Amino acid sequence: MFDRIKEDINSVFSRDPAARNFWEVLFNSPGLHALWCYRLNNKLWRSGWFFLARTCSTIARWLTGIEIHPGATIGRRCFIDHGMGVVIGETAEIGDDVTLYHGVTLGGTSWQAGKRHPTLRDNVVVGAGAQILGPIEIGQGAKVGSNSVVVKNVPSQATVVGIPGRIVKEAQPVNEADIQASRQRAAIAEKYGFDAYAVSTDNPDPVANSIGRMLDHIHLLDAKINEMSSALNTLGANVCEEQLPALNLDDEDFCNAERMAKKQRQQDINQFDPEI
Template identity: 80%
Template sequence: MFARIKEDVHSVFARDPAARNFWEVFFNSPGLHALWCYRLNHKLWQAGWFFLARTFSTVARWFTGIEIHPAATIGRRCFIDHGMGVVIGETAEIGDDVTLYHGVTLGGTSWQTGKRHPTLEQGVVVGAGAQILGPITIGAGAKIGSNSVVVKHVPSHATVVGIPGRVVTAKAPELAADSAKQQRAAIAEKYGFDAYAVSYDNPDPVANSIGKMLDHIHLLDAKINELSCALNKLGGDVCEQQLPELNLDDQDFCKAEQLAKQKRQQHDDFDPKI
């Protein structure tokens, strides 16, 4: 039992940057408290103590704001972040290493008995306020966007957003080996963000469009250089000078920041009364 509790606490450290030490997480994580109460209630439910299990689950909901039916099935290292408003139905099944944020509902769409709640496979991440309804399966490693309403099966490693939920990325493909996309990947790795949709599971259509335009411009530059060389070989007089590359190094950013500071300082020193 203590090994399982220790495993739960360490799983929080892996997914919550606000976690500072063991005892802080142990005493102040309502998601963990709700899961520990659920395990006790689940044992009571399996033993046939249905009323007692439901009563204790209600008490746990009062203290944590998280409602977990004692008949639900939850795997190891499940992490409920913040937790307020989370509802997990009776026939819901949650795999290992699943992450749920606040306001998530794993609900049913029918009053019929039997399987009526969703199944979340290993490694699924469900954003805040999302609703997953019905006896559907969310494939391993899938991501459900915040406030999405999902009523259909989701394949593994897919990203789902919107109402109703739609798959915007079936699976993150490998980056092509062309120089433009390699440059975007290098910029993203250097500065720690998804530069121009270099991350292919990014559902932002604007960022994806910017990335495609950059690839298109890079290809046009290469073709213009080839045409210029070919025309010069035929006796033309086309400038073969290469276009300057966009180099985002640290010195450029430092110079730009210094200029910006100088302009701000000049603005602050300006006295309108003079």
């Protein structure tokens, strides 16, 4: 038992930079207290002491602000950060090393008996206020964004955001084309001194990723047109080989966005306090 308690406390240190020492975590972590109460209540529940288990879980909810049904299944090193408003339903299943932030609900969408709550595999991270509803499965290592509402299965290593939840990042095998595209984007960002389209390998914005793919397509078309022009001129045609006009790096609309944003922020400040 003491080894399990020590393991839980160490899991807090590994995921909470605000944790300073053993005693602070022991006495001031409602997520830990809720999990320890749950384990006791779960044993009572499995032994058939349903009323006592539910009563003790209600007391634990009063004390911690976290509601965990004693019939739920929770693995090792689960970390509930802040915790207030977390609700975990009766048939919910949580794997090892899962992280839940405040306001998370693992709820059901049906009043029918049986499996009606979600299953979270190992290393899942669920952001504050997220709602995961129904007998769905969140794959290993997946991440659910804050305030998302997830009602469908999520594959392993994916990132889900929005209402309803949509996958904005999914684990994909790395191939030579992806590597080359990433190098081209890095070269463009280095040439102009910044990443004009905020496209990076870990960017969760689906719009930015779509723009990045369009840019890859445009650069590929430019290269092919240049090759075709050279080949036609070699055969005697008179195809213009002039390069496209260079981008005007002094154009405020293109690369001086930081200065424009600063100007806009100053205007916003002056609107509220002209003396600043």
